[in-house]
Amino acid sequence: MxxxxxxxxxxxxxxxxxxxxxxxxxxxxxxxxxxxxxxxxxxxxxxxxxxxxxxxxxxxxxxxxxxxxxxxxxxxxxxxxxxxxxxSLVPNMTVAENLMLGRASAVLKPQDIIVRMEQLAAEYGLEIDPEARIDELSVGERQRVEIIKCLLGDPQxxxxxxxxxxxxxxxxxxxxxxxxxxxxxxxxxxxxxxxxxxxxxxxxxxxxxxxxxxxxxxxxxxxxxxxxxxxxxxxxVQSAGSVLAAAVDIEGKTPAKSSSVGPTSPGEAVLQISDLVYRDPHGVPRLDGLSLTVGTGEIVGIAGVEGNGQSELGLILAGLAAPSAGAIVVGGTQVTGCTPQEITDAGVGIVPEDRHAVACIKELSVAENLYLGAIGKFSRFGLLDKSARRKAAETMMRDFDVRASSPDVSMASLSGGNQQKAVLARELSLDPLVFLLAAQPTRGLDVGAIEAVYNRIRAARDDGLGVLLISSELEELMAVSDRIAVIYRGKLVGELAAGSFSREAIGAMMSGHAHV
Amino acid sequence: MVMKNPKLAQGTRRKLVPLQVLVPVVSTVIALGIGLLIIAATGASVVEAIEAFWDGMAGSDFNIGASINRAISLALVGLGFIFASRANLTNVGGEGQIAMGGMFATAAALHGAGGLPLGLAFIVPLAVGTVAGAVWGGLAGFLKAARGTNEVISTLLLSFIALPLVYWSVESFHLLRKPISDVSSLPESAEIPDSTKLPLLFPDNGSPLHIGLLIAAIAVVVVWLVLKHSTLGLRLRAVGLNATASRRAGMRTSFYVILAMTVSGGLGGLGGAIMILGQQFYLTSDFSSGYGFDGLVVGLLSRGSAVGVVIGALLFGFLRSGSINMEISAHVPSAVVLICQGLIVIVIAASALLTNRTVTR
The missing domain is CATH 3.40.50.300 (P-loop containing nucleotide triphosphate hydrolases)
Structure with missing residues (x-):
């Protein structure tokens, strides 16, 4: 039954x-x-x-x-x-304390929990230190605590x-x-x-x-x-496309690379990051001496388990956080600690990892979002020329296949894929543009939209842009990048060139176990 | 079966009258109805009360003019409120901004502006009052931008500072208090010179209506243009909706926060200056009595629309005039009208739950 x-x-x-x-x-x-x-x-x-x-x-x-x-x-x-x-764990409490939450009767019996944890460890291989504080654990370990919490009551x-x-x-x-x-x-x-x-x-x-x-x-x-x-x-889905290969990823095989991926010999450096250090407000170093160069016409992927400094790198490149030390040069211009506007003026396009918090304003219309950074472009004496903006937005939406019934509908009414295409449209239409950061560009998108995003990124590379792709999807990185650097605890710990990508090697570096 | 489908009925009604209009109107009618019940409960004659109320609102050219004059200041505070709220900021400090505007306008009118030519005699005090209100509002904006201080708290507390400042200024002879001429001299400023009083629009028929009406009308048009159709309005909206995304898009978010609060406070200060220069002519410690909070309510009821502010300000201006007369002639406490105002706000707030209900996923 x-x-x-x-x-x-x-x-x-x-x-x-x-x-x-x-x-x-x-x-x-x-x-x-x-x-x-x-x-x-x-x-x-x-x-x-x-x-x-x-x-x-x-x-x-x-x-x-x-x-x-x-x-x-x-x-x-x-x-x-x-x-x-x-x-749903309390970060500054220990594993055992978290496990007691919600099932505590009037008297706490930590010993019972520890005995039960030992049983679970023996049965399922769910080993974890009961005295470790949650905020010291990796994401995987935290998830393990969640699972232990679930299994404590012997569920069906x-x-x-x-x-x-x-x-x-x-x-x-x-x-x-x-x-x-x-x-x-x-x-x-x-x-x-x-x-x-x-x-x-x-x-x-x-x-x-x-x-x-x-x-x-x-x-x-x-x-x-x-x-x-x-x-x-x-x-x-385009059956030979990298999307399917990436999505399928049977048994960890390297997906077949589509013909458009190939190391066109990268030109001069458009992005040079040297010894970048970033400490969060608590003084914890999130980036710890990161150095990286991206040349024209190449896509450099950053692989890493989330929380190893990728988000901070993205924020700093976007001008939303100021580095504690180090230097960033884009196409010969110093942009270290510059404002977002100065960074944009230097020719940097940003596809931020958090689409809703950073990339767009979902209550505003599609047209307003497409020209969010250039509100003054369609105006006379400070008054908006909405019809001119609508026309320009329609053209841009056609060029980038942003599907919406009109440029005046709110951004929130679009699917995630179309929102992301709109963000890409805006950032790739910047002038000048020499470098594009794409952070988690396909997160939450459906397969069709992922394909479109990949094609845009590749097209940008073919146009001579330097692209930095930050992603937590290994398959995505291997399918799109010309080079993959691995970030671990705020530092790049290794790099692989196209043709030598291997899941195992990258995975080992991601977990800090090996250097190449 | 004659049972109507309520959903259907609502659907058709929505097409005929937009809900944004229907809701405030129905709220007001309901609240006034309750007000009548309360008047009846106090034992006063309802008919007499209504007559006195109507007489006070619009019984004569003088009363109409006085009602509109009240509405002018309320409208300016309300405009200030919707200006700040476009940037998602809630300026509840209208009372303090009025107080600062009125106080500094009085000071300017008494000390120097009186002798200026070409209308500058009243323009300069108006400008001084506006700047004073702008500083008071801008201060809250600065605290918000620099320290993240919640503007609701800071504007409210700044009001609690501004009101005693006015009190102090009319209590102190070395500030604005007029010299004591006899034992009944109240703590208030001397009357401002005639040249600094706002010119009347219809000096011949006894209406106190002054050119503040034109100033408010210009302010309505400008605020409407800025909020609806200008790049500044869009930037304010963007910053208010999502500061991080706006910053990424190159906007100086702190600047817009401070600007929004400065303009908002400036409109309140202008309203305070007009109150002194237009009708009261001398400063008392409680001259702003509730105008700031009424203006705040006007702004709230307008739901961000400049036209809504005009309607709300006129409504409240007339209600206030009517209630004062009702108290004098019919001996009905004017508090009844305050209760009605409160009811209007509550009913509208409650109905906002109905109209704003959206599909939640």
Missing amino acids: ALLELSGLTKRFGAFTALDDISLLIERGEVHCLLGENGAGKSTLCNLVFGVHRPDAGTMTLGGEPFDPRGPAEALQRGVVMVHQHF LLVLDEPTAVLQPDEIDALLAICRQVALRGKSVILVTHKLGEISRVADRTTVLRQGRIIETVAMEGADIRSLVRSMVGRD
């Missing part, structure tokens, strides 16, 4: 139907993957099972009994646990929402092994992901969601990965 049975689940948010008539069985002892693009309804489905939302129609049963959780507390009581994308069903997005390769392997261990003990695991490589490694069955509907549920034995991609996207 199935552990969890969903029949006819429907969930609407206003006029938007997030889930439409979902019927699904989760068997005992299986790892069941939910695959789908952003907005396909994966997270909503998890939230229904965990009681965060309640369905508008349909029923659930758990272990044969009706299951209609009115909140996470009720789901927990019934043995359903969930690890969210964002962790473990739901993991995009658990691998923040992990480095060896941590992903460990996580997938844990999932398997949990399933071997008769519990069920629901794993949400959009990475096909993981699915083929761990899933017993996979359900593909698209636009709130189930497209298919397949057993993974003998399944065709490419047909899964087609179900997920709903069309044939």
